[in-house]
Amino acid sequence: MGFAPVVLRWGRSWASIVRGLPWVMFLGIGFAYTVFSEHVNVHLAHRWAYSRWMPTIGGIGLVPLMQWLVVPTLSVRLVRRPLRRQHRKLPERDVHRAILGSFRSARPGAE
Numbered sequence: 226m227g228f229a230p231v232v233l234r235w236g237r238s239w240a241s242i243v244r245g246l247p248w249v250m251f252l253g254i255g256f257a258y259t260v261f262s263e264h265v266n267v268h269l270a271h272r273w274a275y276s277r278w279m280p281t282i283g284g285i286g287l288v289p290l291m292q293w294l295v296v297p298t299l300s301v302r303l304v305r306r307p308l309r310r311q312h313r314k315l316p317e318r319d320v321h322r323a324i325l326g327s328f329r330s331a332r333p334g335a336e
Contacts, residue, residue: 252297259293260285 263285266272280287 248301251301252294255293255297256290259289263289 267274267286268284275281275286282290
C-alpha cells in the first residue's frame with residue numbers, strides 16, 4: 226500500500242538512492258492504512274477480535290502496528306544491499322540515469 230506512491234514518484238530503485246521523504250512516505254502511508262484497516266475490521270465490521278492478552282494503543286493492536294514497522298524495514302534493507310552494490314560500479318552522475326533507464330525499459334512498449 227505505501228509502496229506504490231513512492232515508486233511512482235522516485236522509481237523502482239528508490240530504496241538504494243533516496244532517503245528521508247520516500248522512507249517517511251512509505252512507512253507513513255502503510256502505518257496509516259494499518260490503523261484504518263484494523264479499526265474497520267475490528268471495531269466496525271467485526272471481522273476479527275483481539276485476545277484479551279493483545280496490548281492495544283487507542284483500540285488498535287500493538288502487534289499489527291509493529292508488524293508494519295518491522296517487516297517493511299527489514300525488506301527494504303535486504304533489497305537495498307544488492308541495489309547499492311550494483312550502483313557502486315557506476316560513476317555517481319550516471320547512477321540516476323541508469324535507474325531511470327532501467328525503469329523506462331521495463332515498461333511495456335519501451336524501446
